[in-house]
Amino acid sequence: AQSVTQLGSHVSVSEGALVLLRCNYSSSVPPYLFWYVQYPNQGLQLLLKYTTGATLVKGINGFEAEFKKSETSFHLTKPSAHMSDAAEYFCAVSEAGNQFYFGTGTSLTVIP
Amino acid sequence: EPEVTQTPSHQVTQMGQEVILRCVPISNHLYFYWYRQILGQKVEFLVSFYNNEISEKSEIFDDQFSVERPDGSNFTLKIRSTKLEDSAMYFCASSERGREIADTQYFGPGTRLTVL
Numbered sequence: 001a002q003s004v005t006q007l008g009s010h011v012s013v014s015e016g017a018l019v020l021l022r023c024n025y026s027s028s029v030p031p032y033l034f035w036y037v038q039y040p041n042q043g044l045q046l047l048l049k050y051t052t053g054a055t056l057v058k059g060i061n062g063f064e065a066e067f068k069k070s071e072t073s074f075h076l077t078k079p080s081a082h083m084s085d086a087a088e089y090f091c092a093v094s095e096a097g098n099q100f101y102f103g104t105g106t107s108l109t110v111i112p
Numbered sequence: 113e114p115e116v117t118q119t120p121s122h123q124v125t126q127m128g129q130e131v132i133l134r135c136v137p138i139s140n141h142l143y144f145y146w147y148r149q150i151l152g153q154k155v156e157f158l159v160s161f162y163n164n165e166i167s168e169k170s171e172i173f174d175d176q177f178s179v180e181r182p183d184g185s186n187f188t189l190k191i192r193s194t195k196l197e198d199s200a201m202y203f204c205a206s207s208e209r210g211r212e213i214a215d216t217q218y219f220g221p222g223t224r225l226t227v228l
Contacts (some may be wrong), residue, residue, distance in 0.1 A: 004154075036219070043116065043203065044155075044219035090155060099168055100217065102147075102155035 002027050004091050006103035014111045019063075019078040021106045023091035026072065033074040034092040034100070035065055044090060050074065061085070086110045114138045116220035118204050124226045125194055133189045133223045135204030144187045145205040145217060146179065148172070155203065161187065194227045201225075 007022040025031055032051050036044040048059025055067040061084075065076045074091060091103040117136045125131050137144050146158040159169040161179050178190045187206075191198055201224050205217040 034216075041121075041221065043118075043221040044205075046216050046218070049216065092155075099157045099160065099170070100147075100155075101157070104154040 002031070002093050002095055002101045004093050004101055004103035006089075006091050006106050008106055009104065010107045010109065012109040012111055013081045015083055016080050019076070019081045019085065019108065021076040021089050021091075021108065023065075023074045023076065023103060024072055025074065025091070025093045027093060027095055029095050030069075032094045033065075033067060034094070035059065035063070035074075035076050036090045036092060036102075038088040038090065038105075040087075047076070047089075081108075081110045083110050083112065116204055116206055116218050118202075118220035118223050120223060121221065122224045122226070124228065127196055127227055128193050131191050131194055131225065133191075133202050133204075133225070135187045135189070135220055136185050137187055137204070137206030138208075138218055139185070141206035141208050141218070143167075143207045143209070143215075144179075144181070145207075146189045147203040147205065147219075148200040149203065149222075150197075150200040158189070191225075194225075196227050199225055199227045 003026045005024045034049045035047040037047050048057045050057045050067045058064045063078045088105050090105045092100045094100050119134045144161045147155050149155045157170050159173045160167045176192045180188050201222045203222045204220040207215045207217045209215045
């Protein structure tokens with residue numbers, strides 16, 4: 001069975017500081033991993049995804065994530081937070097077929 | 113850029129009433145999905161739909177729920193007799209090639225359903 005754990009339902013960082021949002025997963029087969037962002041009153045927007053190949057994945061808005069199989073992790077990072085990064089972030093995993101499994105989300109606050 | 117749209121943005125209904133949530137997927141997409149998110153909980157998969165039939169559904173998607181693609185553009189979720197616990201945000205999503213593993217799903221903004 002698949003599951004996703006996002007540590008920290010709320011994360012606050014100062015503008016310009018490093019953003020680190022944690023995601024751990026469980027999967028019986030090599031997973032496909034995703035990060036989505038949700039801005040207020042909007043749908044889920046894909047930030048980046050890992051399928052195969054290079055384990056460091058770059059996405060939109062300067063975000064990147066690294067797939068670490070040994071740690072079953074797919075943490076999301078951004079070197080320098082911007083006010084516009086304030087949003088809800090969801091990690092998701094898919095093994096096969098169409099179903100995605102989401103984490104509970106992390107709300108990112110950026111402090112000026 | 114094409115996007116998934118959903119109507120209404122907020123629906124309030126009385127317990128026991130039927131509701132229909134509407135979605136317009138991206139026009140060239142072939143796979144459609146419904147998810148829900150109860151306040152404070154994770155986004156949960158409900159159902160996927162391809163070629164005018166359900167391809168996968170979760171335990172949540174019981175006989176009270178149904179989906180339909182009544183025409184070439186709309187994709188609907190019907191809840192026949194709403195319960196208090198159906199109150200949630202419902203997201204529609206679509207993908208171009210769902211059977212390909214890890215095909216990106218594009219999500220709509222959601223419909224917030226409140227059952228009183």
